[in-house]
Amino acid sequence: MNVSAPPQQTHPDVASQATVSLRPVQMRVGGGVAAYWRKVWAIAHKDLRAEVRAKEIFSTMSAFSVLAVLVFGLAFDLRVPQAEMVVPGVLWGVLLFGGVLGLHRSFGSEVDRGNLAGLLLAPVDRSAIYFGKVLAHLAFLLATEGMLLPVMLVIFDVNLFRPGILAGLLLGTLGYVAVGTLFAALTASSRSRETMLPILLLPVMVPVFVAGVGLTVASLDGRSFADYRHWLAILAIYDMIFLTLAFVVFDLIWEDA
Amino acid sequence: MGTVTASKTMRRRLTGWDVAALLLNLTAVGAMALVMWAALLYARPAVNLAGDEQIAQRIFYIHMGCNIGALAGFLCSLVGSGLYLFTRRLDWDRVAQAGVEVGTLFGCGTILTGIFWAKPAWNTYWTWDPRLTTATITVLLYVAYLLFRNGIDNRHTRARFGSIYAVFAFLSVPLTYYSARWFRSIHPVVFGGSNPEAQGDFETIGPTMSQTLSIAMVGFLVLYVALMWLRWRQLRLADRLEELREELET
Numbered sequence: 001m002n003v004s005a006p007p008q009q010t011h012p013d014v015a016s017q018a019t020v021s022l023r024p025v026q027m028r029v030g031g032g033v034a035a036y037w038r039k040v041w042a043i044a045h046k047d048l049r050a051e052v053r054a055k056e057i058f059s060t061m062s063a064f065s066v067l068a069v070l071v072f073g074l075a076f077d078l079r080v081p082q083a084e085m086v087v088p089g090v091l092w093g094v095l096l097f098g099g100v101l102g103l104h105r106s107f108g109s110e111v112d113r114g115n116l117a118g119l120l121l122a123p124v125d126r127s128a129i130y131f132g133k134v135l136a137h138l139a140f141l142l143a144t145e146g147m148l149l150p151v152m153l154v155i156f157d158v159n160l161f162r163p164g165i166l167a168g169l170l171l172g173t174l175g176y177v178a179v180g181t182l183f184a185a186l187t188a189s190s191r192s193r194e195t196m197l198p199i200l201l202l203p204v205m206v207p208v209f210v211a212g213v214g215l216t217v218a219s220l221d222g223r224s225f226a227d228y229r230h231w232l233a234i235l236a237i238y239d240m241i242f243l244t245l246a247f248v249v250f251d252l253i254w255e256d257a
Numbered sequence: 258m259g260t261v262t263a264s265k266t267m268r269r270r271l272t273g274w275d276v277a278a279l280l281l282n283l284t285a286v287g288a289m290a291l292v293m294w295a296a297l298l299y300a301r302p303a304v305n306l307a308g309d310e311q312i313a314q315r316i317f318y319i320h321m322g323c324n325i326g327a328l329a330g331f332l333c334s335l336v337g338s339g340l341y342l343f344t345r346r347l348d349w350d351r352v353a354q355a356g357v358e359v360g361t362l363f364g365c366g367t368i369l370t371g372i373f374w375a376k377p378a379w380n381t382y383w384t385w386d387p388r389l390t391t392a393t394i395t396v397l398l399y400v401a402y403l404l405f406r407n408g409i410d411n412r413h414t415r416a417r418f419g420s421i422y423a424v425f426a427f428l429s430v431p432l433t434y435y436s437a438r439w440f441r442s443i444h445p446v447v448f449g450g451s452n453p454e455a456q457g458d459f460e461t462i463g464p465t466m467s468q469t470l471s472i473a474m475v476g477f478l479v480l481y482v483a484l485m486w487l488r489w490r491q492l493r494l495a496d497r498l499e500e501l502r503e504e505l506e507t
Binding site: 183256 | 342397401414418425432437
């Protein structure tokens, strides 16, 4: 991989594929908020396009999630009188464990393909790289959830398509990806990133897990919105705190690279 | 330069710092003896409890002391990590690491004494009480911190990544606490509500118990400072040794 070429020069292999129209992304250092978000989108777009071609992350996460739901279904089938009792825990547990499988590819794939230096040399603020990765992985994880909910509907016969649960999933996934992407960057160059990332990530994710399960329980019990909005508040506060913090510290990760 | 200072260090007699460290360690040993005496003998038995519970209640002094040590350790890790990220002096990173190591030790002590105390008091070793949940998750967070550090070879990268993780870990603790607190209650408004671990009003029970509690907290704090200082110096010397070894090789 050529390291020195700035990313606005499209790779000849990529450009030759006529089906994807590649607009050269205008990369300017500085510029307003719109310019910043264009850079963020360029990074996210790159990851999304790579995923559409390789189908590496989504397929891994969704296959794992379906398998895990089946395993949990088998495990709880004999002893649990009502599926509603275990479904909230299964949903969030499967998401937490399945999400790690994709997240460690976030920067891991860049390291494996020798692409990291090229990415870091891009004339963009480092935080734009972070938000681009967050956006892409938010999309992967939401797609996995979109597949997971119908599977759970079939296996457990519990309808999780409720506005409260969907809002909680969106906020919880955002918080998960926000912290997960930063930790993926921290562990990307370590020898044992596949095992290190979950060990780092899961304890920090406990608030999201607890709030997500609480919200799902309340929503499945048919409580009113006022009874579970504090869970949404916790998730929103979590997202705000950790997105801001990650934005601040992300520059520090590769300062010697 | 390295060899000159090295030979100086070898010839060095006891400095003022060494004497201070020795005195601090002796104070810590004395303080712990005092805490044990106060907790086991001096404090009067709790009048509102009976049997096993009355004896087990004395664990509380050690439990609370360990808790203070853990809190101090994790606070030191946050302060050390933040200051490292601002100043880039490795000494602050050593403060953070020593704080986490000593804090994790005290945190395990808090959980273990809590488990021993909970069986006679609550008739169960474990409940999903917000404090228990948060304390355990916090210890796990810092165990993860230590594992993570071990996997990074470069000294400066290790310090930087460790500091970043320590800041994240510390900030997630209050959120864990509030989410676990809300998890166990039907109504969200429990700020300032009843405290499940409240031990009653110490002033009405007797002055010896509140005195013992103060002795325990100060005693464990002294022990914390002594351990922290020892570990910090040890880490400093280990880094120094590493530097000298590298100098010799080149």
